[in-house]
Amino acid sequence: xxxxxxxxxxxxxxxxxxxxxxxxxxxxxxxxxxxxxxxxxxxxxxxxxxxxxxxxxxxxxxxxxxxxxxxxxxxxxxxxxxxxxxxxxxxxxxxxxxxxxxxxxxxxxxxxxxxxxxxxxxxxxxxxxxxxxxxxxxxxxxxxxxxxxxxxxxxxxxxxxxxxxxxxxxxxxxxxxxxxxxxxxxxxxxxxxxxxxxxxxxxxxxxxxxxxxxxxxxxxxxxxxxxxxxxxxxxxxxxxxxxxxxxxxxxxxxxxxxxxxxxxxxxxxxxxxxxxxxxxxxxxxxxxxxxxxxxxxxxxxxxxxxx
Amino acid sequence: xxxxxxxxxxxxxxxxxxxxxxxxxxxxxxxxxxxxxxxxxxxxxxxxxxxxxxxxxxxxxxxxxxxxxxxxxxxxxxxxxxxxxxxxxxxxxxxxxxxxxxxxxxxxxxxxxxxxxxxxxxxxxxxxxxxxxxxxxxxxxxxxxxxxxxxxxxxxxxxxxxxxxxxxxxxxxxxxxxxxxxxxxxxxxxxxxxxxxxxxxxxxxxxxxxxxxxxxxxxxxxxxxxxxxxxxxxxxxxxxxxxxxxxxxxxxxxxxxxxxxxxxxxxxxxxxxxxxxxxxxxxxxxxxxxxxxxxxxxxxxxxxxxxxxxxxxxxxxxxxxxxxxxxxxxxxxxxxxxxxxxxxxxxxxxxxxxxxxxxxxxxxxxxxxxxxxxxxxxxxxxxxxxxxxxxxxxxxxxxxxxxxxxxxxxxxxxxxxxxxxxxxxxxxxxxxxxxxxxxxxxxxxxxxxxxxxxxxxxxxxxxxxxxxxxxxxxxxxxxxxxxxxxxxxxxxxxxxxxxxxxxxxxxxxxxxxxxxxxxxxxxxxxxxxxx
Numbered sequence: 001x002x003x004x005x006x007x008x009x010x011x012x013x014x015x016x017x018x019x020x021x022x023x024x025x026x027x028x029x030x031x032x033x034x035x036x037x038x039x040x041x042x043x044x045x046x047x048x049x050x051x052x053x054x055x056x057x058x059x060x061x062x063x064x065x066x067x068x069x070x071x072x073x074x075x076x077x078x079x080x081x082x083x084x085x086x087x088x089x090x091x092x093x094x095x096x097x098x099x100x101x102x103x104x105x106x107x108x109x110x111x112x113x114x115x116x117x118x119x120x121x122x123x124x125x126x127x128x129x130x131x132x133x134x135x136x137x138x139x140x141x142x143x144x145x146x147x148x149x150x151x152x153x154x155x156x157x158x159x160x161x162x163x164x165x166x167x168x169x170x171x172x173x174x175x176x177x178x179x180x181x182x183x184x185x186x187x188x189x190x191x192x193x194x195x196x197x198x199x200x201x202x203x204x205x206x207x208x209x210x211x212x213x214x215x216x217x218x219x220x221x222x223x224x225x226x227x228x229x230x231x232x233x234x235x236x237x238x239x240x241x242x243x244x245x246x247x248x249x250x251x252x253x254x255x256x257x258x259x260x261x262x263x264x265x266x267x268x269x270x271x272x273x274x275x276x277x278x279x280x281x282x283x284x285x286x287x288x289x290x291x292x293x294x295x296x297x298x299x300x301x302x303x304x305x306x307x
Numbered sequence: 308x309x310x311x312x313x314x315x316x317x318x319x320x321x322x323x324x325x326x327x328x329x330x331x332x333x334x335x336x337x338x339x340x341x342x343x344x345x346x347x348x349x350x351x352x353x354x355x356x357x358x359x360x361x362x363x364x365x366x367x368x369x370x371x372x373x374x375x376x377x378x379x380x381x382x383x384x385x386x387x388x389x390x391x392x393x394x395x396x397x398x399x400x401x402x403x404x405x406x407x408x409x410x411x412x413x414x415x416x417x418x419x420x421x422x423x424x425x426x427x428x429x430x431x432x433x434x435x436x437x438x439x440x441x442x443x444x445x446x447x448x449x450x451x452x453x454x455x456x457x458x459x460x461x462x463x464x465x466x467x468x469x470x471x472x473x474x475x476x477x478x479x480x481x482x483x484x485x486x487x488x489x490x491x492x493x494x495x496x497x498x499x500x501x502x503x504x505x506x507x508x509x510x511x512x513x514x515x516x517x518x519x520x521x522x523x524x525x526x527x528x529x530x531x532x533x534x535x536x537x538x539x540x541x542x543x544x545x546x547x548x549x550x551x552x553x554x555x556x557x558x559x560x561x562x563x564x565x566x567x568x569x570x571x572x573x574x575x576x577x578x579x580x581x582x583x584x585x586x587x588x589x590x591x592x593x594x595x596x597x598x599x600x601x602x603x604x605x606x607x608x609x610x611x612x613x614x615x616x617x618x619x620x621x622x623x624x625x626x627x628x629x630x631x632x633x634x635x636x637x638x639x640x641x642x643x644x645x646x647x648x649x650x651x652x653x654x655x656x657x658x659x660x661x662x663x664x665x666x667x668x669x670x671x672x673x674x675x676x677x678x679x680x681x682x683x684x685x686x687x688x689x690x691x692x693x694x695x696x697x698x699x700x701x702x703x704x705x706x707x708x709x710x711x712x713x714x715x716x717x718x719x720x721x722x723x724x725x726x727x728x729x730x731x732x733x734x735x736x737x738x739x740x741x742x743x744x745x746x747x748x749x750x751x752x753x754x755x756x757x758x759x760x761x762x763x764x765x766x767x768x769x770x771x772x773x774x775x776x777x778x779x780x781x782x783x784x785x786x787x788x789x790x791x792x793x794x795x796x797x798x799x800x801x802x803x804x805x806x807x808x809x810x811x812x813x814x815x816x817x818x819x820x821x822x823x824x825x826x827x828x829x830x831x832x833x834x835x836x837x838x
Contacts, residue, residue: 032718036725043725043756083346085500094519158557165554167544168521256551258520266344266520271718 001299005292012288016281017069023280024065024273032271034081055081068277078274082267088278091263096282098168099252099259103244105179110186110244111237117187118194118233123221125199133191140188145247149181149254166256178255182247186240193236197229204228230301238294242287336540337816337836338561342826343547344520348502350487351423351430356826357545359484359739364525364543364831366487366508367411367532369397369465370478373830374587374822376644376741378478381532382411382488382509383465392778393474399463404530405490406506406513413465417457419488420467421446424454432485432739435749439473439480439775475775475783479742511536511832520545527832537818537835549688553811562816562836565827566809568690571631580811587821589808590642591737592635592746593694595801596760602680602730609671611798615657616664617705618698624804627697628690631809635802638791639746642823645784646743647791648805656795661705668706675707683713684733686720694803695733724759732759735806738824743787747771751794762799 077088121130157165168174210220252262264279350362369383383397403411424446441456456468493507506514512525523543527536549567556564599605620634641649668674684691699710753763770790777783808827818833
């Protein structure tokens with residue numbers, strides 16, 4: 001398994017390089033210039049050329065990219081181009097924990113609720129509960145999260161005043177709405193996959209055998225059917241983590257959460273190249289790590305899987 | 308089976324709630340807003356609203372203006388002039404203390420002004436604040452690091468000598484947030500980002516904590532010149548979205564907020580806010596700029612005049628801004644002393660006259676032949692887009708011009724602006740201090756870095772020099788009015804509307820004085836929460 005993990009990690013290197021290069025070039029090809037943003041009213045062509053040279057932005061793109069990779073290899077992510085003196089590593093250290101907390105909580109919530117609803121739907125497949133769940137899933141996947149966010153803020157924050165409307169100023173209560181909004185689509189996906197896997201598993205012979213042995217229904221469903229239906233569910237949870245990471249870009253803005261996704265959006269608006277690149281690298285790293293963990297977990301869940 | 312499902316849901320809820328538990332903030336804290344996070348908290352390098360406001364909270368200037376633009380003592384308790392009005396001698400207030408408790412001396416002021424002028428500080432406002440001081444040019448050239456015109460003549464006495472041609476509006480300039488005193492030891496020992504580690508000011512509040520992108524936490528400073536602020540614990544939440552700020556206010560999490568234009572009518576009609584809504588003038592003009600360097604037809608004055616006459620600013624104010632903003636016939640808002648808009652409120656360089664506008668285009672030989680025009684607008688607020696859409700529709704209707712309103716991201720907007728690439732632009736200008744020069748010198752003088760429309764008229768520049776060399780305020784204002792008339796006649800900049808602030812203020816927040824500057828709040832030390 002260790003060899004497999006190492007091979008998977010090595011395979012991600014070209015992926016990371018290509019993605020990093022795309023981000024690197026795309027940012028620089030977009031209209032807008034960090035030199036102009038930094039100089040503001042002091043802008044003149046001579047001063048801009050001098051600052052561009054100082055920042056290394058006058059060199060060919062490939063040279064800049066090579067220098068960037070060399071620095072990253074030394075864990076030097078550089079300095080923000082817009083706020084001089086501010087290290088990008090400090091920006092990531094300040095804001096990543098907030099985003100990770102938000103995303104992890106959303107996945108915990110989505111995983112727990114999705115599992116429970118999916119199992120409930122599968123056990124009563126075709127029944128009233130199942131049909132209601134299908135309708136709810138359709139709604140959850142159809143309504144954009146910014147609409148849901150606005151509605152929940154209005155109801156729980158402004159009208160009823162039971163939850164904070166934005167920011168992280170009230171401890172755990174501040175996280176309820178952003179976590180719920182972020183968790184809605186993954187919950188729908190997980191519920192759907194759990195239900196489908198469980199419906200299939202519950203028709204298998206070993207389930208009938210377990211029932212015929214007189215086992216309690218809960219044990220049949222959870223210990224026999226669910227365990228055998230686990231692989232697609234775990235895959236979906238891993239994919240959902242990626243969804244939640246990207247969903248956080250919108251949710252952090254709407255709920256004024258000071259996470260790395262919001263910092264990334266602001267860096268894009270300011271063309272703060274070094275920050276943009278690092279945010280993308282960090283998110284890519286997390287995404288790859290989660291997917292690797294999901295792959296490795298297959299062996300734990302299913303003894304037939306060998307690496 | 309269902310019991311199992313319920314248990315699973317309950318466990319999920321407990322895990323999520325438990326993992327998200329953190330300490331709640333203390334109650335009884337005054338809470339206002341910031342429109343974004345700061346790039347820096349160094350008042351010298353500030354060019355954004357957030358740093359400007361933070362400077363007003365944390366720092367001390369020699370003098371200040373009240374909401375009516377009157378100059379009042381602050382770091383200096385009095386001053387005299389000599390040498391034909393060119394030498395100011397400030398008697399410093401002995402009560403002033405830095406946040407670490409050390410008394411503020413004349414040497415601190417001298418060092419702070421020298422630092423502001425030094426090109427290595429990269430202070431965008433250096434010339435606006437200190438351009439008239441003797442020796443400023445030598446410091447900018449790098450010949451010296453000490454402003455010859457600023458002398459320490461006693462521990463609490465500071466003398467500032469001005470060049471005759473740069474004397475105008477000096478006290479107004481000193482109210483700028485960049486003209487603050489800093490604690491030299493704290494700044495020099497703190498490195499380039501000293502403001503992250505220490506509170507080096509002498510203003511009403513000391514920075515306790517800066518939670519990036521979340522909030523600033525301040526504490527009242529007992530060594531402030533006016534005594535301890537009326538509120539001890541003060542937080543400014545960083546909330547970039549105006550709609551979110553309004554939500555926070557409505558949910559009782561902010562004690563005051565600005566009201567976005569798009570929500571104004573709803574709020575104004577809501578009986579809950581009858582006693583909380585405050586509307587007051589803002590020293591801001593929304594204007595259309597025409598750049599002949601980027602759009603050759605604008606080199607012909609008649610084409611620019613035609614554009615000016617095809618725009619019905621009364622209609623824009625009445626319909627687009629539902630009468631909340633007022634039509635602007637002049638460029639400088641009436642809150643500025645001696646402004647044309649205050650002296651002659653009915654002044655119009657080019658009244659709305661679409662027939663004459665068509666004639667002018669025909670005389671210029673470009674009727675029906677003008678190339679498409681892009682009209683970018685400031686993405687910071689919806690006001691600009693709303694005005695731009697109206698202008699584009701009027702130019703299309705009356706002149707047949709194909710005007711494309713361009714909505715851009717902030718980076719693209721600011722880049723095009725400072726590079727002067729936009730053929731036309733719709734922007735606003737808000738004063739950081741109430742002075743004619745803050746509008747005309749900065750935006751329209753051909754030597755200014757902020758002359759976004761490439762306006763060049765030697766006669767205008769000469770009038771600006773003459774205004775800044777004027778011996779009295781009355782004379783200076785009269786010359787500025789001539790310069791403003793000239794610029795308006797040239798029609799490079801076409802004023803559209805003067806704006807206003809709408810703020811909501813909770814009844815328990817006392818001492819909230821609206822200001823026409825920046826974001827509308829300034830005298831933070833007088834704010835208090837009643838029980």
